[in-house]
Amino acid sequence: MITVEAARKLVFETTRDFGIESVDLMESVGRILRESLIADRDFPPYDRVTMDGIAIRFKDFEKGNRRFKITGVGPAGEPQKELTKTDTCLEIMTGASLPIGSDTIIRYEDVQVENGYATITVDKVRAGQNVHGKGSDRPQGSELLLSGYQINAAAIGVAATIGKVQLKVSKLPKVIIISTGDELVKVAAKPLPHQIRKSNVFQLSAGLKHLGIKADQRHLKDDLAEIKEVLKTILKEYDVVFLSGGVSKGKFDFLPEAMDQLGVEKLFHKIKQRPGKPFWFGQYESDGATVFAFPGNPVSSFMCAQIYGMPWLKKCMGYSDLEHKFAKLTGPIHFKPDLTYFAQVKISTSQTGELLATPIEGNGSGDLANLVSANAFLEVPRGKDIFETGTILPFLEIV
Amino acid sequence: MITVEAARKLVFETTRDFGIESVDLMESVGRILRESLIADRDFPPYDRVTMDGIAIRFKDFEKGNRRFKITGVGPAGEPQKELTKTDTCLEIMTGASLPIGSDTIIRYEDVQVENGYATITVDKVRAGQNVHGKGSDRPQGSELLLSGYQINAAAIGVAATIGKVQLKVSKLPKVIIISTGDELVKVAAKPLPHQIRKSNVFQLSAGLKHLGIKADQRHLKDDLAEIKEVLKTILKEYDVVFLSGGVSKGKFDFLPEAMDQLGVEKLFHKIKQRPGKPFWFGQYESDGATVFAFPGNPVSSFMCAQIYGMPWLKKCMGYSDLEHKFAKLTGPIHFKPDLTYFAQVKISTSQTGELLATPIEGNGSGDLANLVSANAFLEVPRGKDIFETGTILPFLEIV
Numbered sequence: 001m002i003t004v005e006a007a008r009k010l011v012f013e014t015t016r017d018f019g020i021e022s023v024d025l026m027e028s029v030g031r032i033l034r035e036s037l038i039a040d041r042d043f044p045p046y047d048r049v050t051m052d053g054i055a056i057r058f059k060d061f062e063k064g065n066r067r068f069k070i071t072g073v074g075p076a077g078e079p080q081k082e083l084t085k086t087d088t089c090l091e092i093m094t095g096a097s098l099p100i101g102s103d104t105i106i107r108y109e110d111v112q113v114e115n116g117y118a119t120i121t122v123d124k125v126r127a128g129q130n131v132h133g134k135g136s137d138r139p140q141g142s143e144l145l146l147s148g149y150q151i152n153a154a155a156i157g158v159a160a161t162i163g164k165v166q167l168k169v170s171k172l173p174k175v176i177i178i179s180t181g182d183e184l185v186k187v188a189a190k191p192l193p194h195q196i197r198k199s200n201v202f203q204l205s206a207g208l209k210h211l212g213i214k215a216d217q218r219h220l221k222d223d224l225a226e227i228k229e230v231l232k233t234i235l236k237e238y239d240v241v242f243l244s245g246g247v248s249k250g251k252f253d254f255l256p257e258a259m260d261q262l263g264v265e266k267l268f269h270k271i272k273q274r275p276g277k278p279f280w281f282g283q284y285e286s287d288g289a290t291v292f293a294f295p296g297n298p299v300s301s302f303m304c305a306q307i308y309g310m311p312w313l314k315k316c317m318g319y320s321d322l323e324h325k326f327a328k329l330t331g332p333i334h335f336k337p338d339l340t341y342f343a344q345v346k347i348s349t350s351q352t353g354e355l356l357a358t359p360i361e362g363n364g365s366g367d368l369a370n371l372v373s374a375n376a377f378l379e380v381p382r383g384k385d386i387f388e389t390g391t392i393l394p395f396l397e398i399v
Numbered sequence: 400m401i402t403v404e405a406a407r408k409l410v411f412e413t414t415r416d417f418g419i420e421s422v423d424l425m426e427s428v429g430r431i432l433r434e435s436l437i438a439d440r441d442f443p444p445y446d447r448v449t450m451d452g453i454a455i456r457f458k459d460f461e462k463g464n465r466r467f468k469i470t471g472v473g474p475a476g477e478p479q480k481e482l483t484k485t486d487t488c489l490e491i492m493t494g495a496s497l498p499i500g501s502d503t504i505i506r507y508e509d510v511q512v513e514n515g516y517a518t519i520t521v522d523k524v525r526a527g528q529n530v531h532g533k534g535s536d537r538p539q540g541s542e543l544l545l546s547g548y549q550i551n552a553a554a555i556g557v558a559a560t561i562g563k564v565q566l567k568v569s570k571l572p573k574v575i576i577i578s579t580g581d582e583l584v585k586v587a588a589k590p591l592p593h594q595i596r597k598s599n600v601f602q603l604s605a606g607l608k609h610l611g612i613k614a615d616q617r618h619l620k621d622d623l624a625e626i627k628e629v630l631k632t633i634l635k636e637y638d639v640v641f642l643s644g645g646v647s648k649g650k651f652d653f654l655p656e657a658m659d660q661l662g663v664e665k666l667f668h669k670i671k672q673r674p675g676k677p678f679w680f681g682q683y684e685s686d687g688a689t690v691f692a693f694p695g696n697p698v699s700s701f702m703c704a705q706i707y708g709m710p711w712l713k714k715c716m717g718y719s720d721l722e723h724k725f726a727k728l729t730g731p732i733h734f735k736p737d738l739t740y741f742a743q744v745k746i747s748t749s750q751t752g753e754l755l756a757t758p759i760e761g762n763g764s765g766d767l768a769n770l771v772s773a774n775a776f777l778e779v780p781r782g783k784d785i786f787e788t789g790t791i792l793p794f795l796e797i798v
Binding site: 025026029030039041043044045046050051052053073075076077078079080091093094095096097107108109137138144145149151152153154155156157158159160161162163164165181182183184187188189190191192193194195196197198199200202203204205206207209210222245248249250251252253296297298302325326327328349350351352353354355356367368369370371372374392398399 | 438443475477494496536548556557558561581595602608621651652748750751752766769797
């Protein structure tokens, strides 16, 4: 039995890059960018007018003129206009290119337009005002976004601006989730008294959906021959296998044995933690499937997926938000066993900018219904029994 | 021009329920639950064995017996067994039903099995140990999840357990995003010097994707007749219209006029805020489209969508995470105008459990490229010019 720290290290050591693929712009939301986005033009690409009003030469204003003959109108989307004569102006719209020969925009609010003339009604005018200078945000050729960025709405805006109809992103791994346990029946079924419906596979599948992964599903009977037969192919066809159940000391917990016989290298079995102690983890050849065999208890399976499985997938794909955050306990935690305790907590924020962790009471690893009240697992370290209110501890958010 | 507080109030006053629909279990991830989930059986549904080992009568142990004849094996998934004779035991597996006549489980680790007998090797045994009592988590008929819950992996697990193949969730509104501005060209196009590519519609669309909404898209020329003609139908066909551009003082900013002529009630035009001052908001009849006409600047459009549009949609659909959070400034903010300032910040967390807001310098409402560095808008109130390092201010996360 190894420590959480050692388990985490072994898990992260097997991470690998699943490669890169190109997807359509709108399909890339939430994915991890795998190319740099470079400004194809200056940002903005021309001296951009930022207020509706008139374009003038500042020199004309400076020498005292306030009344300007209007020689035309410049809407956005038309080729750049030109101001040819002194003491004239052009009406100009937000988004338009600053007319040649002009340098300053007076907004309509500060101008009176009458009989083809615009009269400036304010005394304070700054040379170059209301113009967003060509290249002043980012010059052409500059890096707007780096590889590794998780694509959000702002990134989509940047990509569209530079003409990217497709983006290179981290490929999603091929994942299968396998339930085991002869007591399990389909969701649509009416279970007999000694049966329960499958839930872990759906729970795990829902978690993966947050990473954009659509996992396949399969059920295996508690039968060594069948398990071996089916896994033999799966280990070659998938990047990742999530298993649920079959890893404890029971007479029908065949998974460790099956893995051994199939040549999957066991990296560890059992962690000094609660819940999720019987978690089995291994690797099939160097580029075959990575196998996460979670305990069958719903809370154990869920916790191991959230603490080890999802971070592993995120690291493979290049997510950068893998660090624990820290929160302050709003109530004490008592925990005696010499195990790392992943306590179900509700993280909230205070009006003073603090992260607070409120322990959610539950009945242990079988209490599935309790999980819906928590939004994080607090990682309570070994070596101490009592954690008083106010103690600051690390947590990982549940997805 | 109204305050941010007044604008927010008017926006939220138009929220309405778009109704309820049933979707398949796995399609419901991320949606808002609109029914209560009730335990169809006890949780757990039977006295559930939680360790692999042997099932005994505690009375036998109490009276001094340590050696038990094994009369059978009870795997999970088989009908409940029975322990008929004193001083016998059944081998029993995790997930199985506690055999009739037994009450206590001794795990394999504390037992020696040899020649058909199991000998208990520990002195401490608690009556009823390693049994997860029928109904001890939740009794049949109890509410496991309430309407209004945002469906996550844990909720999917609960729903599967009680046999829900479909869930009732909040319907998604029908949304269209319309760009205006003759300077805009397609993403795939090579813009002329005075043109730019469309980006706001994609940015807005990406934001809506986080709510599960697939918005339609459309572009309108700066032409009053065309705008009116097209909007006439759209106002009846859609629940929500997001417009970008055409709401300032320009000669070709026809939207306010078009809205007025089409009978859309203007609830406000212009807010005392930066960016996003020219935001126009209205309602078409009581059950027609709600119109968010955002300013055309990329940052303004984005900020108004994040601060008003998305929270409005979330409130309509029943999301509960609409409150601001609070963070501590890591650097000062200087802002003179008598406007609420939505500062782009990067929110991070400290190892002491604090939320920190680091201002991201930018070039104002046109600086699209800067947005990718921020993950929240800090709401900096009016009435003060300088906010020192350490000041605690509210923020809304960017999606």
